[in-house]
Structure formats: structure tokens, C-alpha cells
Amino acid sequence: MTKANRKHLIIVGGGASGIACAITCKQKNPDMEITILEQNERICKKILKTGNGKCNLGNINIVNGCYYNQDFALKKVREFDVAAFFDDIGLLTKVDEQGRMYPYSETATSVVEIIKDKLDRLGVNIRCSFEVLKITKTDKFIIQGVDETIIADYLVIATGSNSQEKTNGYLILENLGHTIKKLSPRLVPIKVQENVKSLQGIRIKCQATIGNYQEKGEILFKENGLSGILTLNISRYVSYNDKISLDLIPEIDEKVLERKISEGLVERDISTILRGMLPKMVALDIMKRATKVEDVAHVIKNYIFTVDTLYGFDSSQVTRGGVDTSEVDDNFASKKINNLYIIGEVLDVDGACGGYNLMFAWMSGKKVGLTI
Numbered sequence: 001m002t003k004a005n006r007k008h009l010i011i012v013g014g015g016a017s018g019i020a021c022a023i024t025c026k027q028k029n030p031d032m033e034i035t036i037l038e039q040n041e042r043i044c045k046k047i048l049k050t051g052n053g054k055c056n057l058g059n060i061n062i063v064n065g066c067y068y069n070q071d072f073a074l075k076k077v078r079e080f081d082v083a084a085f086f087d088d089i090g091l092l093t094k095v096d097e098q099g100r101m102y103p104y105s106e107t108a109t110s111v112v113e114i115i116k117d118k119l120d121r122l123g124v125n126i127r128c129s130f131e132v133l134k135i136t137k138t139d140k141f142i143i144q145g146v147d148e149t150i151i152a153d154y155l156v157i158a159t160g161s162n163s164q165e166k167t168n169g170y171l172i173l174e175n176l177g178h179t180i181k182k183l184s185p186r187l188v189p190i191k192v193q194e195n196v197k198s199l200q201g202i203r204i205k206c207q208a209t210i211g212n213y214q215e216k217g218e219i220l221f222k223e224n225g226l227s228g229i230l231t232l233n234i235s236r237y238v239s240y241n242d243k244i245s246l247d248l249i250p251e252i253d254e255k256v257l258e259r260k261i262s263e264g265l266v267e268r269d270i271s272t273i274l275r276g277m278l279p280k281m282v283a284l285d286i287m288k289r290a291t292k293v294e295d296v297a298h299v300i301k302n303y304i305f306t307v308d309t310l311y312g313f314d315s316s317q318v319t320r321g322g323v324d325t326s327e328v329d330d331n332f333a334s335k336k337i338n339n340l341y342i343i344g345e346v347l348d349v350d351g352a353c354g355g356y357n358l359m360f361a362w363m364s365g366k367k368v369g370l371t372i
């Protein structure tokens with residue numbers, strides 16, 4: 001087949017979903033010309049930041065609640081074998097006791113190096129520093145960059161989200177006729193209405209309750225709010241004025257704690273008793289909040305913070321909202337435009353901490369790669 005006769009697939013976005021799509025599609029269609037257009041000077045930039053540099057690339061526990069918009073996401077992710085996908089491209093993975101999957105090397109750089117090697121060996125074209133500005137469709141796709149226009153037979157939009165990145169992917173898809181659901185940062189620290197300045201820098205293990213949602217984990221106090229993995233997960237469920245209740249000693253029942261404190265009071269004062277249980281500044285705050293000694297156990301078990309706002313996209317790991325998933329089919333093909341596919345986080349799907357977001361990105365990329 002001559003180059004002129006070859007079908008050309010353009011993938012906009014060289015992140016997790018885009019590269020999974022490129023690899024799978026090129027393996028299946030070696031004759032197809034496949035080009036990734038990436039606005040940054042290199043591909044996979046965000047992957048390097050994931051999992052604190054260790055890249056939590058998946059999770060083997062796909063449970064109820066791990067995705068927003070789970071009716072769309074859950075079944076597809078359950079059918080996807082993330083370990084096999086990486087085994088195929090030459091990356092050994094391992095799973096920790098919480099079901100989180102990591103590269104065996106525990107470094108995101110090895111994930112990126114293996115991906116780049118695979119793309120290179122397959123002969124996928126990679127054009128970095130190419131920001132797509134606008135796309136129109138006649139019988140083919142006309143993709144406009146800053147000073148170049150490219151024509152494609154098939155188009156995949158894999159532009160990711162606003163979280164710690166800039167993208168005009170939402171606008172491009174809106175101009176192509178798709179609906180964009182309201183965007184907001186998630187997996188993000190939470191500003192609270194209470195003054196927490198004195199607690200800044202303290203990490204505390206606890207159980208958080210917000211509405212029907214409950215999770216154990218670690219909170220990190222910031223100057224004006226809460227952070228840490230537990231907070232990031234809570235940020236999926238909160239809005240203004242919601243009350244987040246922290247149980248600082250979840251292992252001990254409130255009545256038992258009450259008794260322990262009153263027995264302790266025989267020999268010690270309340271501040272010494274609390275110092276034996278909690279970090280100093282937290283203990284002081286508990287004493288400020290409890291109007292009388294008898295309330296202390298209750299305050300420890302119900303340490304309440306009121307949501308002010310979420311921190312911004314620059315501090316978030318994912319973006320809630322995006323392309324309305326009712327406008328793509330189960331293979332991520334647009335129901336509005338022929339030969340257009342939409343994958344990854346630009347869709348209105350977001351997951352909890354723990355590898356769920358990358359799982360969705362690899363899965364959707366692979367599915368489209370097999371479909372085209």
C-alpha cells in the first residue's frame with residue numbers, strides 16, 4: 001500500500017488514553033498511518049506525576065462507587081485486564097494489599113520509557129509541541145494547528161482534563177456538536193470554614209463521614225483546609241456548607257472513650273489525657289470545641305469541619321464533567337460524527353484515588369484501538 005492510500009488516524013493528546021489507543025490500533029492495523037499530536041514538548045507528562053511518581057496505574061478492586069457515572073464506566077473497566085495490557089508492552093506490574101497496581105519498579109518513568117519504546121518500535125508518528133486549535137469535518141477531518149493543517153480519516157480526541165494541565169479539548173468537541181457537562185475539580189483539597197491555621201502540617205489517621213459516605217485514611221491539615229488522600233476522595237462528594245465529620249479514634253466506641261477519659265481524670269487533667277491520645281494542637285482544638293469535659297469524647301468522635309470551597313483545577317487530580325457519555329457508544333464512538341472517537345478524562349467520568357482514573361484512560365484507549 002502506498003503512503004497516499006493509507007488511512008490516517010490522528011489522535012489528539014499524548015497522555016494515557018491516547019497512547020493506549022495508538023499502541024493497540026497500530027498493532028491491529030500495521031498499515032494504518034497513526035499520528036499523535038501533543039501540545040507539550042513531550043508525551044505522557046502527566047503520567048510522570050501520578051501516584052507520587054510511582055504511577056498507580058490500575059486497581060484490581062472495581063467496586064460500587066469507585067466511579068462517578070459508574071453506569072457508563074464500571075462494566076467496561078471490569079472487562080479490561082490492565083496487567084495483561086502492560087505485560088504485552090513489556091512492563092511488569094505488581095499489586096499492593098489494597099488492590100492498587102504499580103509498575104514493579106515503582107517508578108512512573110519506567111512506564112513512560114516502556115510506552116515510548118513500544119510506540120517507536122511500532123512506528124507511530126509523534127508530533128510534540130503541536131497544539132490543535134480547531135477541528136472541522138467535511139468528508140474527512142481538518143485539524144488546524146498553530147501553523148499547520150492536517151487531514152485525517154479517523155479522529156480520536158484524548159485531550160484529558162483541566163486538572164494540572166491546560167486543554168481546549170472541551171471547546172473543540174463542543175464546536176463539533178458535543179455537549180459538555182459542567183466542569184469542576186475533584187480529588188482536590190477542601191477549604192473549610194473553621195480556622196485550622198494552628199493545625200497546619202499535622203497528619204492524622206481517622207474515619208471521615210460525609211452523608212452516607214464513610215472512609216478511613218489520613219487527613220493532612222493545610223493553612224485553610226484539609227488535604228491528604230482521604231480528603232481527595234471526600235472531595236468527590238461535597239458541596240458548600242456540607243459537614244465533614246472526623247472520628248479521630250474510630251477503634252474505640254464513644255461510651256468506652258468517655259469512661260476512659262473520666263477514669264483518667266482521677267489522676268490527670270484533661271489536657272494531659274488528650275496529649276496521650278492526639279497531637280498537641282489537635283488536643284488543644286478539641287478542648288476549645290468541647291464546652292465541658294463530658295463532651296470531649298463526643299467531639300473526638302465527631303470532629304466537624306464545614307466545607308467552604310474546593311481548591312482549584314491546579315490542585316486537583318481529576319475533573320468532574322466533560323463530554324456527555326450518552327453521546328458516545330460502548331466503543332467510545334461519537335454518536336454525532338462518523339469516525340470520531342472520544343476517550344479518557346475528557347469524558348464525564350472520574351474515579352476515586354487508587355488507580356481508577358488511569359484504568360479508565362488505558363481501557364478506553366485500548367477499546368477504540370481495537371474498534372478502528
Ligand SMILES: Cc1cc2nc3c(=O)[nH]c(=O)nc-3n(C[C@H](O)[C@H](O)[C@H](O)COP(=O)(O)OP(=O)(O)OC[C@H]3O[C@@H](n4cnc5c(N)ncnc54)[C@H](O)[C@@H]3O)c2cc1C
Pocket residue numbers: 012013014015016017018037038039040043044045046047049050051052055056057058130131132133158159160161163164165166167168169316317318343344345346354355356357358359361
Ligand atoms: C498529580 C496527579 C496525580 C495523579 N495520580 C493518579 C494515579 O496515581 N492513578 C490514577 O489512576 N490517576 C491519577 N491521576 C489522574 C490521571 O493522571 C488522569 O486521569 C489520566 O492521565 C487521564 O488520561 P487522559 O489520556 O484522558 O489525559 P492526559 O493523560 O491528561 O493526556 C491528555 C493529553 O492531551 C494533551 N492535549 C490537551 N489538549 C490538547 C490540544 N488541543 N492539542 C494537543 N494536545 C492536547 C495534553 O497536553 C495531555 O498530554 C493523577 C492526576 C494528577 C494531576
